[in-house]
Every structure is written in C-alpha cells, then in structure tokens.
C-alpha cells in the first residue's frame with residue numbers, strides 16, 4: 185500500500201509524519217538514513233511492549249540499529265515524575281549519553297512521558313514518536329506538547345519539545361480495544377467540526393469502513409487529522425491563540441471527565457463536551473440548530489455519548505469548569521462552532537446559558 189507523508193513545517197525543527205500499513209518494520213531503515221542517534225532507548229508501556237516489543241526490536245536490529253527496550257507500567261496513573269525519574273535512571277545505568285536518542289512506542293501516555301524525558305535527559309536528546317493508539321496517531325504524537333501529571337492536576341508539568349519524526353503504522357490499531365478506538369474517534373470528529381466540513385461528511389459516509397479499519401479509509405482519516413493539526417501548530421506552536429481551537433469540546437469535557445472521577449474515558453467526555461458546547465453555541469446565537477443536530481448525530485453514529493451522564497453532580501462539573509487550567513483570570517474560554525468546519529474562541533458566554541446546558545441531561549437541540 186502506498187505511504188502518505190504529512191509534514192509539520194516549523195523551520196529547522198520541521199519533521200515528517202509517515203503513515204502506512206506495515207511501517208513498524210521499516211522504521212529501522214529510515215533511522216539508519218536519518219542518523220538521529222547513535223543508540224536508541226525504546227520507551228514503551230508493558231502492554232504495548234508485550235504486543236509489539238519483540239517485533240519492533242528485531243526489525244531495528246535487522247536494520248543495524250542499536251537499541252534497547254525500556255518498559256514502564258501502563259496507564260495514566262503512571263504518567264508522573266516518578267516514572268520519568270525511573271526511566272532517566274535506567275538510561276543512565278545503561279550508559280545512554282548525549283549522542284543517543286529515544287523512541288516512544290505506545291499511546292499518548294508513552295509519547296508524553298518520552299518526549300518530556302528526551303527534553304531533559306542530558307539537557308535534551310532527540311526523540312521520535314511511534315504512536316500506537318488512534319488518539320496518539322491523530323493528536324498527541326504531533327505538535328510537541330510533552331509532560332506529566334502531578335497530584336494537583338493533569339499535564340501540569342511539561343514542555344513544548346518537537347519530535348524528529350512520527351511513524352504511524354495503521355496495523356497496530358487491530359489490537360486496540362474498541363473503547364480506545366472510539367475515544368480516538370471523538371478527537372477525529374473534533375477536527376471535522378473545527379476545520380473541515382468535507383472531512384465531517386467523509387466521516388459520516390465511512391463510519392462502517394472506519395470501524396472495520398479499512399486501510400485506505402483509515403489512512404486518509406489519520407492523514408487528514410495530522411494535516412489539520414500540523415496546520416494549526418505551524419501557526420501557533422505554543423498555544424498563544426489559534427491552537428486553542430483544538431480544545432473544542434474539551435473545556436466542558438475535562439470538567440465532566442474530572443467530575444466522573446475519570447471513570448468516563450477522555451474521548452467519551454470530549455464527545456459529551458462537544459455536544460454540550462454545540463448547544464451552548466445555539467443558545468449564544470452563533471450556530472444553527474441544524475448544524476448542532478448534525479454534530480450530535482455524527483457523534484451518536486460513532487457510538488459515543490451525547491449527553492452528560494445524569495448521575496454526575498452539575499455543581500461539581502461547574503467547579504471544575506471554573507478551575508480549568510486554561511481559565512484566564514476567572515474567565516472561561518469556550519470554542520464555539522459557528523458552522524460545521526468553523527469555530528470561534530470566546531469568553532462572552534452567559535453563565536445562565538452554561539447552567540442551562542449543564543443542567544440538561546438530554547442534549548437534544
């Protein structure tokens with residue numbers, strides 16, 4: 185199958201995102217040409233290492249790449265400073281130095297940890313991303329946000345640090361649990377709403393092929409998301425303005441996720457957040473009811489929730505909304521759709537409308 189390449193254009197820090205089936209076994213050869221590091225530390229969680237570790241390490245060895253697999257326990261609860269410290273010690277014990285590089289083989293947790301570790305180990309060594317969840321392939325592996333959680337909040341410690349390359353092998357999605365796939369699809373729908381009405385229609389028309397992981401459809405889907413993310417990051421690498429559109433559905437989504445005590449997975453919380461904010465846009469007068477309905481219908485078509493679970497305390501959601509780390513001086517910024525494919529960022533939303541949207545358990549517009 186032919187390969188698709190998307191470029192993230194950031195001057196001397198530009199990098200390619202290669203997308204194709206079977207790519208895992210070709211990475212060694214490419215690294216050999218690129219000469220990013222003398223030796224590579226492959227960082228992976230225990231799940232992904234069990235699934236792909238051997239195959240990946242063998243293919244690197246065949247290409248003549250020196251690499252060592254270093255494993256940490258999977259899960260968001262391990263995306264913390266302790267894991268970074270443990271991995272740094274492991275690198276040091278194994279003699280990794282400034283001429284070496286890291287490879288993140290895994291989902292968003294692995295990518296965020298590895299990027300952060302690469303940015304501080306020996307004051308910075310290069311790294312590449314090999315994302316293995318749909319969320320990581322369409323979102324977290326691109327754009328250079330790295331970091332970890334602390335007890336006071338998620339992603340509160342981190343840095344912008346771009347990878348040297350991103351390798352997306354679509355075959356690895358075959359082993360991904362269906363809920364993780366669905367969670368990633370919420371982010372995919374997000375790209376359609378914020379920037380591309382044609383892509384939104386594409387998703388509507390290819391739902392079955394997406395769930396069947398049909399190669400050409402999945403490749404096109406991932407490539408389009410990466411193109412949009414690259415376009416945003418190229419203009420606003422450090423989230424001074426435009427990059428905030430990527431938070432569509434996330435302001436309310438994060439609050440719902442936190443209020444559920446993280447029982448609702450991120451993608452589902454974002455799905456709920458996108459429906460809620462579409463409703464808010466209708467109430468605020470910037471979105472038509474038809475478009476809000478179209479957004480909600482697509483989310484439902486992908487088997488994602490469209491309303492805030494009834495059992496969640498609205499007061500608690502509100503508290504998290506006001507404490508969001510992206511809230512500036514008490515002002516909550518919302519990314520409101522104006523139409524499918526177009527959004528605006530505003531803090532001019534009445535509290536009454538927010539309360540009305542939160543209090544509804546049914547987001548039918």
Ligand SMILES: NC(=O)c1ccc[n+]([C@@H]2O[C@H](COP(=O)([O-])OP(=O)(O)OC[C@H]3O[C@@H](n4cnc5c(N)ncnc54)[C@H](O)[C@@H]3O)[C@@H](O)[C@H]2O)c1
Nearest residue numbers: 231232258291292293294316317319320324329356359360
């Ligand atoms: N840096 C960014 O810009 C950015 C953007 C969005 C999200 N994130 C971060 O990403 C994280 C979430 O990422 P995630 O959803 O990929 O989580 P994750 O890395 O924890 O992966 C989810 C689960 O899937 C397993 N897994 C991964 N690939 C697999 C495969 N191919 N087959 C079977 N199982 C597989 C993992 O072991 C894990 O148990 C969060 O920490 C979030 O903050 C970062």
Ligand SMILES: [Zn+2]
Nearest residue numbers: 371434450454
């Ligand atoms: Zn997200």
